[in-house]
Amino acid sequence: MSNKPVPRVRVPANAKKDELIEIKTLISHEMESGQRKDAAGATIPRKIIHTFTASFNGKMVFEANWHPAISANPYQSFFYKAVESGEFTFQWKDDDGSVYESKAKLTVA
Amino acid sequence: MTSPMIVSRRDALCLSAAALALAPGLARADAAAVEAELRKLYGDRKAGSGKIKIDVPQIAENGLVVPINIEVDSAMTEADHVKAVHVFADGNPLPGVVSFRFTPACGKAAASTRMRLAQTQNIVAIAEMADGALFSAKSEVKVTIGGCGG
Secondary structure, three states: OOOOOOEEEEOOOEEOOOOEEEEEEEEOOOOEOOOOEOOOOOEOOOEOEEEEEEEEOOEEEEEEEEOOOEOOOOEEEEEEEOOOOEEEEEEEEEOOOOEEEEEEEEEEO | OOOOOOOOHHHHHHHHHHHHHHOOOOOOOOHHHHHHHHHHHHOOOOOEOOOEEEEOOOEEOOOOOEEEEEEEOOOOOOOOOEEEEEEEEOOOOOOEEEEEEEOHHHOOEEEEEEEOOOOOEEEEEEEEEOOOOEEEEEEEEEEOOOOOOO
16 A cells, blocks of 8 residues: 555544543555455455554543454444543554554543 | 446456356355354353344445444443444355444444445344343345455
8 A cells, every 4th residue: 555544533522521422433544355366366465454442541442353344444433421521542553563543632521 | 436438457356356256166254154253252152132233234235335333232331331242244255344342431332334245145243241241133234246355
């Protein structure tokens, strides 16, 4: 893959205490399944993002382990119950060892 | 997709993959492979029905991008929450699709993603609760255009 994966995350900036918020994430990535063959018939090696994690103020909230069956440009949404103000850290872990990261602030009134 | 006059490299790959898919002997997971994955995770433990809901389209026009939403009925407290949900597909080259790991901080045990399906097949999801109880559900998706061999 020639382009560096670009994560995009949608998190509401503000929430009321105990409000349930939905977090939507997307990252550009080919998610090469390791099942496809190139024109010469050779298998194209697998290269996917295998793990997505979300933590809030350093505490784990949600994790997804993706298999090659996950579509290119993987989308992931999940929920979080707003308790206190702080910052989300989202991480995507690639088969090649790269880690892509994105952060988002949440203010709880 | 691209205009019908031009066959891009990607489409050519898809076509050859589709041709391969029709050839006999190509490895595909089946219901037994999903069973084996479940046994690897949970041994002989039995899963109940209910609580877990799989939301997938009945008919997927494009097997490359099939939305899936999983929701498990749970209070999501320290004592009673969903620890994990595993999703399998019995007609893909590999049975595994995704595993979600929830914490009480989620507040609601629901998550959505998008998957590839090579053909019409069953989606199986199993939820593991904090007390060790298991719940599973199954849903069929009809795929009109396969996932291009991945």
